[in-house]
Amino acid sequence: xxxxxxxxxxxxxxxxxxxxxxxxxxxxxxxxxxxxxxxxxxxxxxxxxxxxxxxxxxxxxxxxxxxxxxxxxxxxxxxxxxxxxxxxxxxxxxxxxxxxxxxxxxxxxxxxxxxxxxxxxxxxxxxxxxxxxxxxxxxxxxxxxxxxxxxxxxxxxxxxxxxxxxxxxxxxxxxxxxxxxxxxxxxxxxxxxxxxxxxxxxxxxxxxxxxxxxxxxxxxxxxxxxxxxxxxxxxxxxxxxxxxxxxxxxxxxxxxxxxxxxxxxxxxxxxxxxxxxxxxxxxxxxxxxxxxxxxxxxxxxxxxxxxxxxxxxxxxxxxxxxxxxxxxxxxxxxxxxxxxxx
Amino acid sequence: xxxxxxxxxxxxxxxxxxxxxxxxxxxxxxxxxxxxxxxxxxxxxxxxxxxxxxxxxxxxxxxxxxxxxxxxxxxxxxxxxxxxxxxxxxxxxxxxxxxxxxxxxxxxxxxxxxxxxxxxxxxxxxxxxxxxxxxxxxxxxxxxxxxxxxxxxxxxxxxxxxxxxxxxxxxxxxxxxxxxxxxxxxxxxxxxxxxxxxxxxxxxxxxxxxxxxxxxxxxxxxxxxxxxxxxxxxxxxxxxxxxxxxxxxxxxxxxxxxxxxxxxxxxxxxxxxxxxxxxxxxxxxxxxxxxxxxxxxxxxxxxxxxxxxxxxxxxxxxxxxxxxxxxxxxxxxxxxxxxxxxxxxxxxxxxxxxxxxxxxxxxxxxxxxxxxxxxxxxxxxxxxxxxxxxxxxxxxxxxxxxxxxxxxxxxxxxxxxxxxxxxxxxxxxxxxxxxxxxxxxxxxxxxxxxx
Numbered sequence: 001x002x003x004x005x006x007x008x009x010x011x012x013x014x015x016x017x018x019x020x021x022x023x024x025x026x027x028x029x030x031x032x033x034x035x036x037x038x039x040x041x042x043x044x045x046x047x048x049x050x051x052x053x054x055x056x057x058x059x060x061x062x063x064x065x066x067x068x069x070x071x072x073x074x075x076x077x078x079x080x081x082x083x084x085x086x087x088x089x090x091x092x093x094x095x096x097x098x099x100x101x102x103x104x105x106x107x108x109x110x111x112x113x114x115x116x117x118x119x120x121x122x123x124x125x126x127x128x129x130x131x132x133x134x135x136x137x138x139x140x141x142x143x144x145x146x147x148x149x150x151x152x153x154x155x156x157x158x159x160x161x162x163x164x165x166x167x168x169x170x171x172x173x174x175x176x177x178x179x180x181x182x183x184x185x186x187x188x189x190x191x192x193x194x195x196x197x198x199x200x201x202x203x204x205x206x207x208x209x210x211x212x213x214x215x216x217x218x219x220x221x222x223x224x225x226x227x228x229x230x231x232x233x234x235x236x237x238x239x240x241x242x243x244x245x246x247x248x249x250x251x252x253x254x255x256x257x258x259x260x261x262x263x264x265x266x267x268x269x270x271x272x273x274x275x276x277x278x279x280x281x282x283x284x285x286x287x288x289x290x291x292x293x294x295x296x297x298x299x300x301x302x303x304x305x306x307x308x309x310x311x312x313x314x315x316x317x318x319x320x321x322x323x324x325x326x327x328x329x330x331x332x333x334x335x336x337x338x339x340x341x342x
Numbered sequence: 343x344x345x346x347x348x349x350x351x352x353x354x355x356x357x358x359x360x361x362x363x364x365x366x367x368x369x370x371x372x373x374x375x376x377x378x379x380x381x382x383x384x385x386x387x388x389x390x391x392x393x394x395x396x397x398x399x400x401x402x403x404x405x406x407x408x409x410x411x412x413x414x415x416x417x418x419x420x421x422x423x424x425x426x427x428x429x430x431x432x433x434x435x436x437x438x439x440x441x442x443x444x445x446x447x448x449x450x451x452x453x454x455x456x457x458x459x460x461x462x463x464x465x466x467x468x469x470x471x472x473x474x475x476x477x478x479x480x481x482x483x484x485x486x487x488x489x490x491x492x493x494x495x496x497x498x499x500x501x502x503x504x505x506x507x508x509x510x511x512x513x514x515x516x517x518x519x520x521x522x523x524x525x526x527x528x529x530x531x532x533x534x535x536x537x538x539x540x541x542x543x544x545x546x547x548x549x550x551x552x553x554x555x556x557x558x559x560x561x562x563x564x565x566x567x568x569x570x571x572x573x574x575x576x577x578x579x580x581x582x583x584x585x586x587x588x589x590x591x592x593x594x595x596x597x598x599x600x601x602x603x604x605x606x607x608x609x610x611x612x613x614x615x616x617x618x619x620x621x622x623x624x625x626x627x628x629x630x631x632x633x634x635x636x637x638x639x640x641x642x643x644x645x646x647x648x649x650x651x652x653x654x655x656x657x658x659x660x661x662x663x664x665x666x667x668x669x670x671x672x673x674x675x676x677x678x679x680x681x682x683x684x685x686x687x688x689x690x691x692x693x694x695x696x697x698x699x700x701x702x703x704x705x706x707x708x709x710x711x712x713x714x715x716x717x718x719x720x721x722x723x724x725x726x727x728x729x730x731x732x733x734x735x736x737x738x739x740x741x742x743x744x745x746x747x748x749x750x751x752x753x754x755x756x757x758x759x760x761x762x763x764x765x766x767x768x769x770x771x772x773x774x775x776x777x778x779x780x781x782x783x784x785x786x787x788x789x790x791x792x793x
Contacts, residue, residue, distance in 0.1 A: 024639060026729065026741060030722070037559040037756065040726045044558040047728055048480040049439045054728035056641050056741040059754075060719070076637055119522060226754045228761075251559075251756040254515075254523040308441065315476070319560055 024075045027055035027300055031065020031082030032175060033226065034111055034245055035282050038316050039082055042304045045315070050303075052296035055080075062175045066285070070095035073289045079297055081285045084111065084175035092340065102288035102339040106301060107330055108310055110322035112246035113179055113278045114266040116256040118238045122161035124259030128277075130156050132188025134165050135220045137213040140197040148215050168233050168242040169214070171224035179280045180243055186211050187277075231255065246271070247320025271322040272312075279322065288339055298337075305330050400765050400772075406512040407766025410548035410563065411503045413474065413537060417450040419486060421494040430490050443479035443486075444471070447501065460536045465529035473530055475502035477557065477564035503543065505562040505759035507534045511545045514762065551766060555728045556743065556751070562759035565752070567767050569727050573643050573742030574712060574774075576734065580647025581654055581711050586704055588651075589658030596659075597666040598688050617656035624653045625717030633721060640722035641741035643731065649721060650711040657710060661703020665696040698789040705782040709775050715746040723747055745771045 029039055036059040047054030058065075062083040069081035070091060087105065095103060115126055133139050133156045139148045153160035170176040189195045189211035198207035214220045223230045223242075230242040231252060241259070246266055249256055258266060261278060270276040284304070291298045303309065305327060310316050312323045324330060364372070421428065423446065424438050448471040455461070455470070478501035485499075486492050502508075506526035509515040511534075520526045537543040554566025600606045628649035632638045638645050669692045677687035718724055724747045731740035743751075745767060752764035 028640060028722070028741075033754070036726070040558040041560055043726065044728060045440065048483065051436075056722075056725050056727050058641070058722055058725040060724070071634075076633055076639055078640070227756065228754055248756040250524055252758065253525075254519040255758075308439070315560060 025295055026053040027080065027294055027297055028058075028078040029055055029080040029082060029284075030058040030060060030068050030078045031080075031284070032062040032084040032282070033059040034062075034084040034175060035082035035108070035284065037247065037319060038108065038282070038321055039284070039304075041315055041319060042300075042309055045309065046296075046300055046303050050296065050299065052299065055300060061173060063173075066091050067094075069285060069287070070098050070100055072098045073100055073287060075293075077287075079287055079290045079294050080301075083283045083285060084280065085178065086281070086283060087285060087340070100287055100289070104286040104288055104301070104334070104337060104339050106284050106286060106305060106334060107281050107324055107326075108284065108305060108321070109282055109316065109324045109327075110271055110279045111282050111320075112266045112268075112271045112276060112322060113176060113183075113280070114244050114246050114249050114258050115241055115261065116234075116244050116249050116258045117241045118234055119255055119257050121238060121257060122163055123257070124153075124160065124241070125263065126259050126261050127157075127191065128184050128188035128262070129192035130160065130188070131167075131184045132192055132194065132211075133157075135167055135169070135214050136185065136189070136194070136211070137215045138198075138210050140192070140194045143197065145197060145201050145210075151219070164239045165219045166237060166240040167220050168223050168230045168240055169220055170230075170243055171222040173224060175280075176243065176245065179278070181212050183278045183280075185214070245320070246322070250320040268312075268317060268320065268322045272325065281324075282321070288337055291337065298334075301334050302331070305334055400768050403762055404765025404767075404769045406509075406514070406762045407551050407769075408548050409512065409545050410550070411508040411511050411534075411543060411545045412500050413451075413503050413543050414498060414500050415447075415450055415454050415542060416496050417447060417482065417499045418453070418496045419493050420446060420449075424486065424493045425490075430493060432487065432490050435487060435490055435493065438483070440476075440479040440483050443482045444474075444476065447471075447474050447478055447482065447499075450499075454537075454542070455533075458536075458540055460533065460540075462529050462532045462536065465533060466527070469527050469530040470533065472504055472526075473507060473533060475504050475561055475563050477502050477561045502561075502563045503534065505757060507531065508545075508563050509759055509762075510534065512762070514758070551763075552770070555730060556726055556748065557728075558726070559755050559757055559760075562755070562757050562763060565760070565763050567745060567748055567770055569730055570743045570745045570748040570767065571770070572731055572737075573646070573723070573727075573747075574745045576643035576731065576738055576742060577647040577650055577744060578708055578712060579734065580644060580738065581651050581708060582704075584648070584651045585654045585658055585707065589655050589704075590662050590700060592655075593659045593662035593666060594688060594693070597663050598692070599684070613656050613659055617660060620716070621653055621714050622716040622720070624649050625720035627652065628717060629720045639739055639741075641725050641727065642739050643723075643742045643744075644738040645721045646718050646723050646742075646744065647738070649717045650714060653714065653717060654707040654711045657707035658700075658704055661706065662696070662700045665699025665703065666692060668699060669695045695791060698786045701785045701789075702782045705778050705785075709778045712774060712778070713746050713771065715744075715750050718744060718747055724750060726751070745774070 029043070036057060039057045043055040043057050046052065062085055065081040066083060066087060068078050071077050087103070092103070115124070117124065133148075134150060134153065136148055138145050150156055151165060152162055153165055154162045169180060189198070195207060195211055198210045202210055221233070223233065227244050227248040230244065234240045234242050235255070244256070246268070249258055261276060264270050264276045266276045271279045286297070286301055307327065308314055310321070310323055310327055314323070317323045423442055425435055427434055451470060451474060478499070481501065482499060504526070506515050506520070506523065507530065510520070510531050515523070515526065515531070517528050517531060520528050520531050534543055551566045552571065553568045554564060555569040557565040596606065596609065628645060632645045632648055633640060673691050673695065674687050677691045678684070682690065715724070723742070723744055725741065725743065727741050727743045729741070731737035731742045749764050749767045749771065752760040752767065
């Protein structure tokens, strides 16, 4: 492979000259695609209102972002990882091994997960049990565990509309899927009493799995793309119901109709009050070692959680973020550079 | 003997077959040919229909990105709010954030409404303030910072309006959809119509789509492909300056000088294989070799360019070798015959004749690299980049985006206005590709020689 050899030697020369030149002056952020819009809004405002350059924000998912974050310390590693779930202890370990010892955890607010269908379709009032009975692979009928054969929503509960069951749920690579399984399907499993029946019939461990398993007969469709794909699917299959982030729904209220969950209509207010149950905190993680090394990093983090941005009147709330009632505590933690303690 | 019986049997088919009467077999053959032609035509028709549908959907969605709605209003830069100390110190003025400028714009719009007697029934204060894009306050702030003397004056500002109102004038938003939309309202659209009636609001050609950087999810109206075009351009420069010399040198050596043995055979097979390797693999290689090992910065066009160079090399080598092969051996023989060295024969005679083929191959390779996203995913170029990179060479190490990346990013955004931007970026990308192919055709026509 002569050409490859030639290429590598030429590239090596360029690389050698490059390492001298690269003094990074902009903040690098990576991670969750749910946090991405908020991070870009803050980055843009930060660039406009300060003398620092606008941070570069990448997406790619919470896990990918945290993996990159834990690669090590130094100018060619990222400074901040966005995440739609708390960092796992295994990830903290991986970070430590690579030399990323001090990690600051910053909670920016909450994100709601909503169920929405085509604007011209039926109204829905869901409960967790409805979702479980509609989408679980196995359900309990007359005290027996049977395969789920329901085809219409009104078979699940008579109050629900006479409409085919077709749900577009986030694929397994999404952080949203975890929340959906935990707070909707597993909760519905408990709520409908199926968990007890599963335990009696299948045993403790198998019951937990049976509670989470979604049916595979085409009624529940995994969407590995973004919410834009879910929206496109609903527009072509009008009886489909999609799982969305609250902010996506708020930006597309002219096309989507949202269903209530346990009698509560999702909104930033109901989530902030804790009435709407399907929500999750959003985080970002900062390398403490980079504060002082990378210009403007601390200023950016403080700017992110300031009342003007992350507060209830700020642009992030306007975009769909449920602002954190304990924002003041977060601001204090950022100011004192408090790191994770485990 | 058989001769005796033959004429009798031969006479029978002769009498049947005639040039004027088509026999069964010929008819079948003709029918088969007709069928084949029909298949071919329908294949072309399907391809054309697919192309037309694709182009129609892209252009109908994307042409809107090249037009933008602006509002022209007088804005009073209230000294009490912008410069509390009253000494016009640029450092003090800097401390005033964009939110204050947003309020000034809001007040100015309210003033314009009262002056012109525009009253809309049931309009909320939020509808009025949201009419003006959030980008406008940043622009106004930059204008004041560049010229602090403006504080206290009333200036004419030409500001963007929000994406929904802009969409209303492009047919994307209607009064019915606005009634259901939480980001706009029919009252806001009526206000826009009233302002349009006064000649303050107009939809114009939008050059800034080509020059603006990306914008955040809240202001699709301000987003442009400027950084992406620059990033793509920088990467193409890197590819051009690395892939062409390396590729051409490698293929000249392989084609003209290298001995034909097992080793060169293996090299040849490997180059052909490399050309078929999925591009994401080069991204993984780039991450390992250039970022983790060589320590190059993330999101930088230099790394993107290097990765795309690796990806384009096999294409260029294969095209160059084909072009060199196509030069008749007589040219080489004649050069060697008059006493030229091997190298002279190659550089003075073979290479100039192979040039059109090499150039075509190079440009096709570049065009392929221009449209590539997958390898850039892994090296951090699929990112939100707002600052323009500096001029080369320094700028090669600054973060930048790329055109296909911008398309990918925008299709994921929640605001439907970004769909229009994405299609607009596709149009820009297609225009670039078309230009490159035209240059390839032009060069081939100009330099081509026939024997």
